[in-house]
Amino acid sequence: xxxxxxxxxPWAKSPRDRIRDVAFTILAIAFSYAFVGVTAMKGKxxxxxIVVIAYAVITGVFAFVTRGAPAAKDAVIxxxxxxxxxxxxxxxxxxxxxxxxxxxxxIHLSMFTTDMSMATPTDPIATGGLLHAITGTLTMVVLALIxxxxxxxxxxxxxxxxxxxxxxxxxxxxxxxxxVPSIVAGLFILSAILYPITKAYSGLMGSLALTILMIPTxxxxxxxxxxxxxxxxxxxxxxxxxxxxxTVAMIVLPAAxxxxxTAVILGIAxxxxxxxxxLLLTGGGDxxxxxxxxxxxxxxxxxxxxxxxxxxxxxxxxxxxxxxVLMFLVLILFVLARALSTRKVSK
Amino acid sequence: MxxxxxxxxxxxxxxxxxxxxxxxxAKAARTQPTQATGTGLETRGIHAWFGKNxxxxxxxxxxxxxxxxxxxxxxxxxxSTFIRTINRMHEFIPGAAMAxxxxxxxxxxxxxxxxxxxxxxxxxxxFQKPNPFPSMTIGENVLSGLKLAQxxxxxxxxxxxxxxxxxxxxxxxKDRLGAHGGSLSGGQQQRLCIARALAVRPQVLLMDEPCxxxxxxxxxxxxxxxxELSDSMTIVIVTHNMQQAARVSDYTAFFLSDGxxxxxxxxxxxxxxxxxxxxQRTENYVTGRFG
Numbered sequence: 001x002x003x004x005x006x007x008x009x010p011w012a013k014s015p016r017d018r019i020r021d022v023a024f025t026i027l028a029i030a031f032s033y034a035f036v037g038v039t040a041m042k043g044k045x046x047x048x049x050i051v052v053i054a055y056a057v058i059t060g061v062f063a064f065v066t067r068g069a070p071a072a073k074d075a076v077i078x079x080x081x082x083x084x085x086x087x088x089x090x091x092x093x094x095x096x097x098x099x100x101x102x103x104x105x106x107i108h109l110s111m112f113t114t115d116m117s118m119a120t121p122t123d124p125i126a127t128g129g130l131l132h133a134i135t136g137t138l139t140m141v142v143l144a145l146i147x148x149x150x151x152x153x154x155x156x157x158x159x160x161x162x163x164x165x166x167x168x169x170x171x172x173x174x175x176x177x178x179x180v181p182s183i184v185a186g187l188f189i190l191s192a193i194l195y196p197i198t199k200a201y202s203g204l205m206g207s208l209a210l211t212i213l214m215i216p217t218x219x220x221x222x223x224x225x226x227x228x229x230x231x232x233x234x235x236x237x238x239x240x241x242x243x244x245x246x247t248v249a250m251i252v253l254p255a256a257x258x259x260x261x262t263a264v265i266l267g268i269a270x271x272x273x274x275x276x277x278x279l280l281l282t283g284g285g286d287x288x289x290x291x292x293x294x295x296x297x298x299x300x301x302x303x304x305x306x307x308x309x310x311x312x313x314x315x316x317x318x319x320x321x322x323x324x325v326l327m328f329l330v331l332i333l334f335v336l337a338r339a340l341s342t343r344k345v346s347k
Numbered sequence: 348m349x350x351x352x353x354x355x356x357x358x359x360x361x362x363x364x365x366x367x368x369x370x371x372x373a374k375a376a377r378t379q380p381t382q383a384t385g386t387g388l389e390t391r392g393i394h395a396w397f398g399k400n401x402x403x404x405x406x407x408x409x410x411x412x413x414x415x416x417x418x419x420x421x422x423x424x425x426x427s428t429f430i431r432t433i434n435r436m437h438e439f440i441p442g443a444a445m446a447x448x449x450x451x452x453x454x455x456x457x458x459x460x461x462x463x464x465x466x467x468x469x470x471x472x473x474f475q476k477p478n479p480f481p482s483m484t485i486g487e488n489v490l491s492g493l494k495l496a497q498x499x500x501x502x503x504x505x506x507x508x509x510x511x512x513x514x515x516x517x518x519x520x521k522d523r524l525g526a527h528g529g530s531l532s533g534g535q536q537q538r539l540c541i542a543r544a545l546a547v548r549p550q551v552l553l554m555d556e557p558c559x560x561x562x563x564x565x566x567x568x569x570x571x572x573x574x575e576l577s578d579s580m581t582i583v584i585v586t587h588n589m590q591q592a593a594r595v596s597d598y599t600a601f602f603l604s605d606g607x608x609x610x611x612x613x614x615x616x617x618x619x620x621x622x623x624x625x626x627q628r629t630e631n632y633v634t635g636r637f638g
Contacts, residue, residue, distance in 0.1 A: 232478040236540070239436060241468035241547055242495030250495055254482035 024062070028054035048090075052083045099323050106321025115298070116286035121310035125317055132288040133303035133322065136203060137329075139292050140282070140299060141268055143207035144214050149264055151211075152218030156263075159219075160226040161248055171223075178216035185212040186277025194281060201283025203292030206299065209277035218267040225259030226252065258340045265337040269330050275301035300326040387412040388433070388470075388551050388581055393447035394608070395428045395437060403428050404608035406447075408600060410551070415573060415582045417592035417617065420602030420632070425609025426585045427475075429602070430553045433583070434470040435463050451551070468496055471549035475556040477536035479528030479543070486524035488539055492547040506546060514542035515572045534565020541572060552576065554584040558591065570595050589633060593621055601629045 013021075032050035036042070041050075056079045064072035111129035119128025155174060159167050189209045198205065229252050237247030253260070283296030284306060300322055307319035388410040395403035403425035410416050418426040431437040432445050435456060449456045456466045479488045489510050493500055500506050507524070511517040516538040520531070528539055537557055544552060554573070558566040566588075573582060573595045586592050592599050599621070600614040613626045624630045631637055 230478070232474060232476055233480060235436060235439065236474065236478045236480070236543075237491075237495055238439065239434060239467055239472040239474075240492035240495050240543065241464045242492075243464055246495050246497070250491070251480050251482070255480070257482065 020062075024055065024058045027058055048087065052080070052087075055079050055083065096327075099320065099327055102317070102320035103324030104321075106317040107324065111321065115288045116303075117288075119286075121307070121315035121318075122312045123314060125314055125321075128318075130298075130300065130303050130318075130322055130325065132286060132298035133300045134325070135288055135290070136282070136285075136298040136302075137272065137300045137326075139290075139297065140203050140207040140210060140278075141272060143204065143292055144210035144271060145264070145268065147207070147211040148214040148218055148267060152215045152263070152267065153222050153260065155215070155219040156222035156226055157248065159223050161244065161252070174216050174219050177212075178220060180213070180216075181276075182209070182213055182274050183276035183280070185209040186280040188212070189277065190280050200294075201281060201296045202294055203282060203289070203297035205281035206278050206297065207292065209281055210271040210274060213274060213277075214267040214271050217270045218263050221263035221266055222256075222260055225256045225263060228259065229255050262337045262341040265333050265340070269333045269337070272330050272333065273301055273326055275305060278302050279305060300329070387452075388583075389450040390429075390433065391448040391450065393429060393432055393449070394445060395425065395432055396442075396444040397440065398442040401608040402604075403432075404610050406602075406611045408611060408614060410581050410583060411597075412550075412581050413577060413579070414598060415577045415584065415596045416598045416600060416614075417596035418583065418585045418600050418602060419587070419589060419592050420609070420612075421604075421637075422587070423609070424602040424604040426602050427555050428609075429611075430472075430555060430583055430585055433551070434467050434472055434553055436467075436472065464496060468492075468498075468547050469549055470551040470553060471544035471547065473537070473540050473544055473552065473554045473557045476560055477533055477540055479531070479536050479539050481527070481529055483528060484525045485520050485528055485531070485539060488528045489542045489546050492543060496547060498547065510542040510545045513545055513572070513576060514538045515568050515575075516542055532565070534561045534568060537561060537565065537569060538572065541569070541576075545576070549580060551581045551583065554582065556585050556587060559587065566591070589621070593617060601626070601632060603628055603632070 028051050031054040032047050035050050035054075036046050056076045059079050060072045060076040063075035106125055108126055110126065111131070112134070113131055114127075114129035115132035116128045116130070117132070155170065158164070159171055159174075186209045189205055189212075193208065194201070194205050233251050233255060234247055237251045238244070242250065278299050278301050282299060282302060284302045285296035285298045287298075289295050289297045304319045304322040304326065307315045307322060390406055390408050393403060393406040394401070406425075406429055408416070418429065420426055428437060432447075433449050433456075437443050437445055445457075451466070451469060455461070456463075456470075479485075480491055483491060486507055489507050490500075490503060492498075493503075493506075508517060508521075511520060516535060519535060520526075520539075523530075528536060531539060537560075541552075541557075558569055561569070570591065573584065576582060577597075584592075584595065596617045598614060599617040601612045601620065601624070602609050603612050604610070613620065613624060613629045615625070620629060621633055624633060
């Protein structure tokens with residue numbers, strides 16, 4: 001005899017519950033429309049705020065009537081928390097929507113192969129492009145990477161592996177450094193290197209400022225990652241006759257590899273859109289400049305800023321298109337970081 | 348250091364206070380001269396502290412070459428701390444301090460000028476929790492000690508096979524040496540860790556509760572491995588499982604802490620410890636009256 005059993009979920013919401021949830025939501029929305037209609041309140045924010053309050057009140061009252069005061073409190077808090085989360089996503093969705101709407105008309109294939117050296121702000125969109133900006137941003141990011149990755153990871157290694165007398169102060173300084181406004185980094189390079197030494201704009205100056213901004217991100221994220229590596233592995237390496245540095249190089253760093261990649265990508269994402277130091281230090285430029293050490297260098301943030309300043313409708317469209325490209329660049333990096341970090345450090 | 352039959356006479360005049368001397372001679376007489384190298388391991392007056400906390404007091408033990416010694420006792424009596432002083436892993440814990448001598452082939456491993464990485468090559472260790480290196484394959488894990496210590500070996504494949512065979516893992520992994528260590532079961536991972544420890548050819552193997560995280564089947568396999576290894580090396584094993592101590596060890600040392608620092612209460616042939624212990628506390632422990 002075989003016993004057949006179908007898997008059920010007795011704790012799941014019944015269709016009736018679902019209908020009631022939807023009805024409450026519609027009721028809250030309808031109420032907010034009516035409220036905004038009859039009172040002097042105006043605007044999207046008023047709708048949003050009243051939907052939140054109305055939904056919380058409706059679910060709260062329903063829970064109070066059916067199940068009493070503790071359930072009512074629970075329902076109110078639940079809806080406030082849920083709606084808080086939704087309200088966080090709204091501005092981000094709005095930004096993405098606006099950038100897509102305004103930027104897409106400015107996207108054309110030849111923009112990735114030409115620069116702005118032969119185009120003026122009032123030229124049609126189809127002329128010119130942002131090749132100089134993309135190459136400039138990439139050049140500066142790569143230079144900043146070359147400088148900040150070794151320094152950042154070595155700092156993290158000092159904090160986790162050596163953990164010496166100065167670890168506390170250094171950790172504090174690194175944390176404080178991650179809060180330095182980017183314009184301060186820009187002004188520092190301007191006054192410490194550009195004015196007294198090189199006396200000329202260049203991509204290198206920009207990437208130096210970006211390095212200052214990038215080091216704390218990489219150092220802090222790497223430190224977190226290295227802390228997650230179980231101490232067992234360090235002990236096992238040492239017990240096999242490895243010196244501390246061979247153990248770190250052969251076991252700890254490889255085990256932390258994907259996490260360190262994430263740290264580097266987060267660092268890149270942190271600086272890819274930095275504008276203030278770029279405006280101060282790179283000199284902009286409309287021509288592709290392959291030499292980061294000599295002559296002004298374009299970049300995406302500079303391109304966007306310059307195009308917005310030009311003010312003509314074509315220039316504005318170019319600026320939005322530049323924003324779209326920059327946003328996609330950062331988006332790609334974040335997706336990459338997530339993909340790498342979900343491959344967790346194996347136990 | 349009196350470990351071979353030839354030196355039995357010295358032993359009778361030995362000033363060592365513990366009864367281990369006599370059982371060591373019995374052991375030496377019982378077994379044929381083993382393949383074990385060196386003259387063995389001895390600790391004299393080992394104390395250990397964590398900060399101001401005195402956790403281990405005056406442990407004197409001799410470990411005959413080619414013998415298996417089990418350390419038993421309740422949790423917190425300093426057994427693990429004791430074996431970590433032997434291969435100098437104790438010093439990694441912040442605030443740790445120690446006193447006494449650990450003599451390997453008659454030389455103190457704490458003497459100034461001793462290369463501590465060499466000591467750890469001679470005294471291998473297997474930890475409580477299996478900890479294969481996650482970024483390495485099974486084969487790389489076994490040979491990792493050679494790379495860590497920058498040792499050269501002529502025939503790596505041969506060494507790889509012999510270590511895995513001795514650890515009792517070869518048949519299970521020979522077709523997938525390129526797989527990651529983490530893909531093995533817990534028991535297999537622990538045997539991989541044993542194979543890894545064997546690859547650098549230690550004289551002494553310390554095992555800190557190697558089976559406590561494993562199922563009975565894996566435990567049995569590791570106990571077989573321990574018995575086979577004891578032909579060629581000295582093994583010290585910490586265990587909470589008294590049946591395990593009885594099954595695998597030649598000698599058993601009983602550790603106990605009565606609130607103060609842990610002490611070594613009694614050491615003798617394993618059969619004596621379990622049948623006619625001299626100390627009442629040992630008897631209480633092995634008969635299950637406490638702990």
